[in-house]
Amino acid sequence: MATFSILVTPGDGIGPEVTAEALKVLSRVEARFGHQFRFEEEIIGGAGLDAYGVALRPETVEKARAAHAVLFGAVGGPKWDDPQATHRPEDAILGMRKQLGLFANLRPVKIYPQMLAQSTLKPEVLAGVDMVVLRELTGGLYFGEPKKRWTDDEGRQGVDTLRYSEKEVERICHVAFQLARQRRNKVTSVDKANVLRTGQLWREVATEVGRQYPDVTLEHLLVDAAAMNLIRNPASFDVMVTENMFGDILTDEAAMLAGSMGMMPSASLGERNADGTGIGLYEPIHGSAPDITGQKKANPLAMILSAAMLLRLSLGLEQEAAAVEAAVDQVIADGYRTPDIAGPGATTVDTVKMGDLVAERLA
Numbered sequence: 231m232a233t234f235s236i237l238v239t240p241g242d243g244i245g246p247e248v249t250a251e252a253l254k255v256l257s258r259v260e261a262r263f264g265h266q267f268r269f270e271e272e273i274i275g276g277a278g279l280d281a282y283g284v285a286l287r288p289e290t291v292e293k294a295r296a297a298h299a300v301l302f303g304a305v306g307g308p309k310w311d312d313p314q315a316t317h318r319p320e321d322a323i324l325g326m327r328k329q330l331g332l333f334a335n336l337r338p339v340k341i342y343p344q345m346l347a348q349s350t351l352k353p354e355v356l357a358g359v360d361m362v363v364l365r366e367l368t369g370g371l372y373f374g375e376p377k378k379r380w381t382d383d384e385g386r387q388g389v390d391t392l393r394y395s396e397k398e399v400e401r402i403c404h405v406a407f408q409l410a411r412q413r414r415n416k417v418t419s420v421d422k423a424n425v426l427r428t429g430q431l432w433r434e435v436a437t438e439v440g441r442q443y444p445d446v447t448l449e450h451l452l453v454d455a456a457a458m459n460l461i462r463n464p465a466s467f468d469v470m471v472t473e474n475m476f477g478d479i480l481t482d483e484a485a486m487l488a489g490s491m492g493m494m495p496s497a498s499l500g501e502r503n504a505d506g507t508g509i510g511l512y513e514p515i516h517g518s519a520p521d522i523t524g525q526k527k528a529n530p531l532a533m534i535l536s537a538a539m540l541l542r543l544s545l546g547l548e549q550e551a552a553a554v555e556a557a558v559d560q561v562i563a564d565g566y567r568t569p570d571i572a573g574p575g576a577t578t579v580d581t582v583k584m585g586d587l588v589a590e591r592l593a
Contacts, residue, residue: 232264232266233265233266233267234265234266234267234298234545236267236269236297236298236299237269237270237272237294237297237299237300238253238269238270238272238300239274239290239300239301239302239303240271241275241302241303241304241322242276242303242304242306242307243304243307243518243519243520244304244516244528245303245304245305245518247523247524248303248514248529248534248581249533250582250585251530251582251588252301252530252533252537252585253269253301254585254586255537255585255588255592256537258589258592262593263549263553265550270297274305275319276305276306276307279317284317285305285319285322286321286322286325286326290326291325291326291330294326294509294511295509299540300512301513301533301536301537301540302326302513303513303518304514304519305319305322305518306319306517306518307319307518324373326511327367327368330509330511331368332367333367333401333499333500334367334401334402334405334498335365335367335477335497335499336362336363336496336497336499336539336543337484338361338495339359339363339464339487340360340493341356341359341488342488344562344563345488345489345573347574349489351461351464351486351487355462355463355464355465356465356487359465359487361467361469361484362409363470363472363477363480363484364405364409364470364472365471365476365481366394366398366471366472366474366477367498368474369393369395369474370392370393370394370473371391371475373474374390374392375391375393377389377390392475399435399436400439403417403419403435403436403439403440403471404439406419406469406471407439407440407443407446409469410446410468411445413469415445415446416448416467416468417436417440417446417447417471418456418467418468418469418471419432419433419436419440419448419450420451420452420471420472420473421451421452421472421473422452422453422476423452433450436448436450437450456470456472456476457479460480461483481494481496481515490570491514491516492528493532493571494514494516494532495512495514495515495533495538495539496514496536497540498510498512498513499543505546506543506546507543507544507545507546512536512537512539512540512544513533513536514533514536516532526580526581526582527568527580528568528581529569530581530584530585531561531584534554534558534588535555537554538554538558553592554588557588557589561584561588561591564587566579566583566587568580568581568584
């Protein structure tokens with residue numbers, strides 16, 4: 231029996247609701263495959279501000295370092311939405327990524343044939359879409375210094391610094407090319423090299439790294455062209471790699487290909503062990519969704535699929551991860567939907583029932 235330690239940080243809004251369903255599924259994996267998962271829960275985000283005055287405590291980071299993986303819910307909400315605040319709920323996710331050295335965010339985009347009608351794009355545009363967006367996580371505008379606001383004779387001012395180093399770009403590009411070798415051998419590097427100095431650096435380094443992978447095709451796209459092609463020809467992408475802010479925006483756009491952000495998992499990874507495993511943080515991309523909190527309308531599938539990525543990428547449990555994904559596939563094929571993905575002929579279920587349905591198919 232293998233034993234694994236998982237830090238659970240449900241957070242705010244619908245975070246605790248979808249996390250509960252992922253834990254339900256992981257418990258079923260325990261029973262079916264004979265593993266032992268040791269879950270430890272920590273309060274973070276807005277709930278952390280209320281409880282401790284900070285969104286992320288040093289103690290929580292230390293527990294994350296000691297764990298095999300982190301299952302992260304969501305943070306934020308109107309209660310803490312003060313742009314002047316010294317501490318914000320988002321400090322939890324940004325701080326966790328930075329302090330754990332999680333520099334690569336993987337967001338797979340999968341189209342379920344039974345859900346083509348849920349996308350705003352025509353079915354023929356979505357045919358063949360199977361891509362991964364790889365977003366650099368610990369550099370760029372979100373972390374660059376100086377970062378400040380002030381008031382002077384000209385009024386209110388603000389500055390954020392967009393900075394990247396050669397090594398930061400190099401390491402995320404290596405991940406992209408290595409991932410492409412496991413897929414369809416194509417990398418699309420997205421930048422703004424026609425305007426930004428960091429974009430020029432990004433393109434130069436991506437080109438240099440690409441020469442080390444002659445079997446992988448490399449193309450460069452400006453971010454505006456990439457945004458357009460995600461809608462016009464999304465099947466043309468295999469692995470897309472880009473910087474922090476561009477990746478933040480483009481992954482939300484890519485989520486709409488699948489019909490809902492409630493279907494989109496993600497993994498934030500750092501340096502890997504020789505066997506490919508290593509610490510990772512796993513979360514749905516949908517955020518805290520305060521408008522539906524407590525109504526059992528939240529779609530837990532993104533969180534459940536994030537748990538599957540956790541099994542695969544941090545614990546090295548490929549068979550177990552595939553079983554969870556197959557269970558989700560079966561639930562979708564059987565016509566069950568939460569409100570965000572409901573359509574004609576579907577059976578609409580709530581958050582808890584959707585989690586039950588996935589867990590049952592793992593029995």
